[in-house]
Amino acid sequence: MIGRLASLLRRDLGLLLLGGRRGGTVLPLLFFVAVAMLFPFAVGPDPVLLARTGGGVIWVAALLAAILPLDRLVEPDLELGFFDQWALRGIAEEWIVVVRVLAHWLSFGPPLMLASLLAAALLGLDGQALLTVELGLLAGTPGLAALGVIVAALTAGLRGGAALAGLLVIPLAVPLLIFGAGSLATGGESGLALTGAVSLVLLAIAPFAAGAAIRAARG
Amino acid sequence: MQDCSIAATDLACRRGDRVLFHSLSLELQAGEALQIAGANGIGKSSLMRILAGLMPPYAGTVDCQGAVGLIDERPALDTHQPLGAALAFWQRIDGPAEDATARLGLSHLLDVPVRYLSTGQKKRAAFARLIGQGAPIWLLDEALNGLDSDAARLAETLAAEHCAQGGICIVASHQAFALQPMRRVELAEFAA
Numbered sequence: 001m002i003g004r005l006a007s008l009l010r011r012d013l014g015l016l017l018l019g020g021r022r023g024g025t026v027l028p029l030l031f032f033v034a035v036a037m038l039f040p041f042a043v044g045p046d047p048v049l050l051a052r053t054g055g056g057v058i059w060v061a062a063l064l065a066a067i068l069p070l071d072r073l074v075e076p077d078l079e080l081g082f083f084d085q086w087a088l089r090g091i092a093e094e095w096i097v098v099v100r101v102l103a104h105w106l107s108f109g110p111p112l113m114l115a116s117l118l119a120a121a122l123l124g125l126d127g128q129a130l131l132t133v134e135l136g137l138l139a140g141t142p143g144l145a146a147l148g149v150i151v152a153a154l155t156a157g158l159r160g161g162a163a164l165a166g167l168l169v170i171p172l173a174v175p176l177l178i179f180g181a182g183s184l185a186t187g188g189e190s191g192l193a194l195t196g197a198v199s200l201v202l203l204a205i206a207p208f209a210a211g212a213a214i215r216a217a218r219g
Numbered sequence: 220m221q222d223c224s225i226a227a228t229d230l231a232c233r234r235g236d237r238v239l240f241h242s243l244s245l246e247l248q249a250g251e252a253l254q255i256a257g258a259n260g261i262g263k264s265s266l267m268r269i270l271a272g273l274m275p276p277y278a279g280t281v282d283c284q285g286a287v288g289l290i291d292e293r294p295a296l297d298t299h300q301p302l303g304a305a306l307a308f309w310q311r312i313d314g315p316a317e318d319a320t321a322r323l324g325l326s327h328l329l330d331v332p333v334r335y336l337s338t339g340q341k342k343r344a345a346f347a348r349l350i351g352q353g354a355p356i357w358l359l360d361e362a363l364n365g366l367d368s369d370a371a372r373l374a375e376t377l378a379a380e381h382c383a384q385g386g387i388c389i390v391a392s393h394q395a396f397a398l399q400p401m402r403r404v405e406l407a408e409f410a411a
Contacts, residue, residue, distance in 0.1 A: 007311040011297075081293030084273055088287050089312060089352070219274050 004091060005099055012103035016069075025107050028065035029115050035061035036119035047124050054123030055133050055184035061119065062112055062137060063173050066144045070169065071162035073104060073152035074214065083214055093211035101142075101149050101206055109141035129184060132192070136180040139192050143176050143199030146206035153210035157217045223285030223355035223387055224248050225270065230279035232265045238277065238411040239265060245404060249355070252378065252388040252398050257406030263391035264291065266406065267360045270389065285387075288354035290362045294345040296333045302344055303329035309348045319350040323373065338365035346374060356387045363394060372397075 017025060039057045040050055077083055086096060113134055120130045151168045155161035175198045183191025224247065231241035239262030247253055255263050268274040270281055271289050296305035302325065310316070320326055323343045328336065336344065342365050349357065357378065363371045375397045378388045382398070390396045 004312050007308065011308055015297075079293070080298070081291065081295040084271075084289065084291075084293075085295040085309075085348075087273060088271060088289055088354075090286075091312075 001095075004089075005095060008091075008096060008099045009103060012100055013106065016103050016107035025111055028068040028108055029111055031068060032061045032065040032112060032115055033118055033122075035064060036122050040122065050124045051126065051129065054120065054125045055129050056181045057123060058116055058119050058133050059136070059140075059177055059181040062116075062141070063144065063170070063177055065112065066108060066141075066148055066173075067166045067169050069104070069108065070148055070152045070155075070165040073100065073149055074156040074210070075152070075161065078156050078214070078217055083218060087218070093214045094207040097149055097153070097207045097210040097214070100210075101146050101203065104149055105142050105145035109137070109145060112141060113137050132184050135192055136183050136195055139196040139199055140176045140180040141199075143195075143202040144173060146199070146202040147172055147176075150202075150206050150210045150213070153213035153217070156214070221285055221355055222249060223385070224282075225284070225287075225356055225387060225389075226282045227270060228280050228282075230266070230269060230281070231277040232262050232269060233277035234262070234265060240406055240409040241278070241411055243279070243404075243406075243409045247387045247389070249385045249387065250382050252382050252390070252401040254396055254398075254401055254403045255389065255391040255406055256393065256403060258393065261406045261410060263393075263406060264360050267291070267358050267389070267391050271358055283356065285356050286352070286354035287356045287358060288349045288352045289358045289360065290342075290345045290349055291360040292364070294333070294341045295348070296341070296344055298334040299332055301330045302333055302336065305333050306344065306347055306351070310351055313352045316351045316353050319347045319377075323347050324370070339367055339370060342366055343370055346377065350377070355385070357381055357389070359388065359390045359392075359396075361392055362390065363392060363396065 036057060043049060083093070087093070116133055116137060120133065125133065147169060151165045151172070155165040155168065158164060176195060179191050179194040179198060183195065226246040228244050230243040232239045243266070245253065255266060257263055265274065267289070269276045271287050272281065272283065296302070297308070306320065320329065323346055325343055325347060328340060333341065333344070342362065359378065362374060366374060378390070378398050382388050388398065390398070
């Protein structure tokens with residue numbers, strides 16, 4: 001079983017990581033940096049205002065960037081018949097989802113944290129705020145990855161699934177956004193802890209919710 | 220080959236508001252073959268998916284001993300990967316097995332991306348995946364579609380060999396599938 005899951009992870013990473021065919025990484029990153037770059041143009045170059053709002057902008061940009069790869073997370077494998085073949089081999093959908101959440105997070109969490117360095121420079125964040133943003137993203141992006149896979153599974157096979165996925169993710173990601181961006185205002189650990197808690201809840205339900213959605217989509 | 224059998228009792232299938240067929244029972248022991256025949260849309264593919272356990276029946280039960288391998292219209296191979304790498308993924312999942320690529324005439328295609336393969340070539344690749352899986356129960360859903368006459372004969376030979384080794388073959392097809400001995404079920408007789 002472990003060997004099979006390792007093979008699945010290898011395939012998922014090959015598809016999702018930089019240069020992979022479902023290239024989840026490059027486009028969302030460029031989008032993320034572009035949003036961070038647009039913001040100073042829109043509100044003006046006042047350094048005090050930018051430093052105060054910059055952390056929140058990074059969080060909103062990260063959330064929007066996480067929506068971009070959703071339509072390629074589950075749908076293509078359903079379409080190509082991979083889920084049927086895995087089911088025939090007795091590999092539970094729940095395990096497949098665990099592997100996919102991990103691969104999806106690796107493909108967008110750490111790259112987003114790296115890109116946040118650039119975004120923080122564009123928005124003029126100081127060192128303390130940058131550290132809080134990075135820790136917040138570390139706590140929050142696993143939850144975003146889990147949420148992404150759940151929503152991708154729920155909308156797979158639906159007409160206009162991609163647009164619907166975006167609409168579904170936004171309200172469900174609000175707790176992550178409130179606690180993650182909120183940790184900047186309070187500068188504190190409580191916000192980070194709550195972000196991590198929301199992430200853990202999402203990670204815990206993702207295998208079951210997405211697994212059930214995939215089985216339903218197959219029927 | 221491990222001991223295998225598949226039995227279905229009083230199956231009914233519903234798609235949307237329509238009951239496609241009902242009261243269908245069948246039973247196959249090791250070495251037996253069955254063709255499910257019928258016109259398009261009568262429910263052959265749905266029956267195959269019910270037998271494979273991929274779709275719950277509207278009524279009835281399926282009792283299956285042994286692993287099931289399925290070929291349908293989707294080859295489950297990564298389209299951007301070269302054929303060799305796409306098949307290697309399934310080999311890592313299924314474990315070492317007989318390599319049928321040469322026999323299926325795929326040797327010269329192993330470094331061609333799957334998306335450039337023709338329908339028939341993809342079908343042959345699906346047979347390679349099926350043989351590598353080593354499952355005793357084969358469900359072949361329109362498996363001859365897109366195959367040229369030589370490849371179709373080869374598919375029939377592979378199915379015959381599989382049955383001779385104690386496997387089970389269920390073929391859903393509207394065209395003839397030469398395999399002896401093979402029972403035949405006309406799905407139209409069970410239509411609602």
